[in-house]
Amino acid sequence: MLEVSAITQIFGGVTALDTVSFSVAKGDITGVIGPNGAGKTTLFNIISGIYRQSAGTVLLEGKDVTGLPPERLARLAMVRTFQNIELFGAMTVLENVMVGMHTKSSSGLLACALKMPWSISEERRIREGAIKWLEFTGIIDLADHTAGNLPFGKGRLLEIARALAVEPRIILMDEPAAGLNSQETLGLAQLIKRIRDLGITVVLVEHDMELVMDICDRIVVLNLGKKLAEGTPREIQESPEVIAAYLGDDD
Amino acid sequence: MKKDLLLFTGFSTLVMLAPQLFSGGYLMNVLVFVGINTMLAIALNLLLGYAGQISLGHAGFFGLGAYLSGILTTTYSLNPWVAMPTAAIVVGFLAGIIGFPILKLKGHYLAMATLGLGIIIFIVFNETVELTGGPSGLSGIPNLKLAGISFDSDVKNYYLIWGFTLAVMLFSLNLSNSRIGRALRAVHDSEVAAQVLGVNARLLKVQIFALSAVISSLAGSLYAHTMTFVSPASFGFNFSIELLTMVVIGGLGSIYGSFLGAALLTLLPEFLRGANDYDIIIYGGLLMVMVMYMPGGLVRGIPALFRKIVVKGKAGNA
Numbered sequence A: 001m002l003e004v005s006a007i008t009q010i011f012g013g014v015t016a017l018d019t020v021s022f023s024v025a026k027g028d029i030t031g032v033i034g035p036n037g038a039g040k041t042t043l044f045n046i047i048s049g050i051y052r053q054s055a056g057t058v059l060l061e062g063k064d065v066t067g068l069p070p071e072r073l074a075r076l077a078m079v080r081t082f083q084n085i086e087l088f089g090a091m092t093v094l095e096n097v098m099v100g101m102h103t104k105s106s107s108g109l110l111a112c113a114l115k116m117p118w119s120i121s122e123e124r125r126i127r128e129g130a131i132k133w134l135e136f137t138g139i140i141d142l143a144d145h146t147a148g149n150l151p152f153g154k155g156r157l158l159e160i161a162r163a164l165a166v167e168p169r170i171i172l173m174d175e176p177a178a179g180l181n182s183q184e185t186l187g188l189a190q191l192i193k194r195i196r197d198l199g200i201t202v203v204l205v206e207h208d209m210e211l212v213m214d215i216c217d218r219i220v221v222l223n224l225g226k227k228l229a230e231g232t233p234r235e236i237q238e239s240p241e242v243i244a245a246y247l248g249d250d251d
Numbered sequence B: 001m002k003k004d005l006l007l008f009t010g011f012s013t014l015v016m017l018a019p020q021l022f023s024g025g026y027l028m029n030v031l032v033f034v035g036i037n038t039m040l041a042i043a044l045n046l047l048l049g050y051a052g053q054i055s056l057g058h059a060g061f062f063g064l065g066a067y068l069s070g071i072l073t074t075t076y077s078l079n080p081w082v083a084m085p086t087a088a089i090v091v092g093f094l095a096g097i098i099g100f101p102i103l104k105l106k107g108h109y110l111a112m113a114t115l116g117l118g119i120i121i122f123i124v125f126n127e128t129v130e131l132t133g134g135p136s137g138l139s140g141i142p143n144l145k146l147a148g149i150s151f152d153s154d155v156k157n158y159y160l161i162w163g164f165t166l167a168v169m170l171f172s173l174n175l176s177n178s179r180i181g182r183a184l185r186a187v188h189d190s191e192v193a194a195q196v197l198g199v200n201a202r203l204l205k206v207q208i209f210a211l212s213a214v215i216s217s218l219a220g221s222l223y224a225h226t227m228t229f230v231s232p233a234s235f236g237f238n239f240s241i242e243l244l245t246m247v248v249i250g251g252l253g254s255i256y257g258s259f260l261g262a263a264l265l266t267l268l269p270e271f272l273r274g275a276n277d278y279d280i281i282i283y284g285g286l287l288m289v290m291v292m293y294m295p296g297g298l299v300r301g302i303p304a305l306f307r308k309i310v311v312k313g314k315a316g317n318a
Helices: A040-047 A070-075 A093-100 A109-113 A117-137 A152-164 A182-197 A209-215 A233-238 A240-247 B002-021 B025-050 B058-074 B080-102 B107-127 B154-176 B179-189 B191-196 B201-227 B237-250 B255-293 B298-317
Strands: A002-011 A014-024 A029-033 A055-060 A078-081 A170-174 A201-205 A218-223 A226-231
Touching (some): A002 A040, A014 A040, A014 A218, A029 A040, A029 A209, A093 A117, A109 B201, A182 A209, A233 A240, B002 B154, B025 B179, B025 B237, B025 B255, B058 B080, B058 B237, B237 B298
Parallel strands (some): A029 A201
Antiparallel strands (some): A002 A055
16 A cells, blocks of 8 residues: 655754655554654655655555655545644634545636536535534534634544545554543544544554554554564564663663 | 625625715715725735735736736727736736746745835836836726716716626635635645645645736726726835735635725725824824734624623623
């Protein structure tokens, strides 16, 4: 589904990522973990087209997507969420998700402004689609609220609903559990599994080990910009390198 | 949706009845300017209030529309109805071409670049004397004619200008409640998130910049054909700032707000005329107070004030 090979990112003189390679299988939930500063978010920014890497390639469903801008990747059915949720704060919850339908609609500027018949029916379809995703994530009762006023946990759900409206085949989530309480994290775990059950491949960066071990099929461990280990949750838990990186070597 | 339609119908009815309620050529003439400024404020608001991109050069696009219409109908004897769309298309293209590099800039840098653009256009109006008449202006621009009616009186011009203004309002209201309008607002709030969802932010910004220029050009053409005379003084940097003030005072991201802002800033100097030399001080002071106490603009500030008074009144009765 997603193949990352030899990604290297150099910021000034600092090597943030050093020849990182891994692949994500279709339909899996893959976790990317590692201590702070390991380069997880940088990696996500590269895969999602926000940064341009110094070297290395990204293949999406076998297609070379290296260096494509985020809006092109959305049309190739890849979408992401952000660690510090990036909502459209002045818009309503429903409108936020309706923006997610952008690639699934096509009325141009003039058609919209002149209310052409096809743009009216498209508008209805966008609204219905958005409502469906608000129901899926369980925040339909907040549809008319201003997104900027949502509590953090609900904002997180909204960001996921909005990303799902793109109808992605792969979704990248940057620390989806950050800032959530334990109850919300449990709900999130269920939601991520339900997303996977829709046939959507999930890749997430996460610090909450309990969550990662619970839901991930495979885990990639980064440390200091390098891939340290890759495997099933059990393999990772038993890997001496990983234990050393997290707990510190006793030398 | 029903509420929006009702509001627009009500507003249009008021606009159409206004000449029956008020009379006097002078007032009609002022209201013609309210219409033109409303179109311009809406044009700038689409860019600033919706897409979040500033322009300090919009008087330039307004002037280009006016001059192109003027030159095409006088020097080249074109029919005004042909000259107007021709000017709009030329200005739209020009804005599109300039927009691509310029809209890569953000914030202060974009403000500086558009400021420069406005100033360059202003200089061209002044210096290309054989084409524009230079500082002394261009006169003898024909009025618009439709089905044997020549729009040459204040009342006729009122209906002409407000017909176009209402059309621009409806066009913009529809746009703001569509996928394009939402994408614009999304780019305003978080450009990166909008891009991740598949919105081509760069292209969208250029499109709206061009649309904004086209509406400004249209307002310029209408100005030229109603005034029958244009000179560079109307299209300088000051007027760009005045437009910006209308948009902010009226309410960013609100079409009706642009009308309120345009109406206030056009009518206020007329009312203050009696205050002799103090008018500019009162004018400036009022604007300061309004920005301080109505940061959301008139369109949000007036209902809030109204609610406050009603609530206080009810509390007083109880």
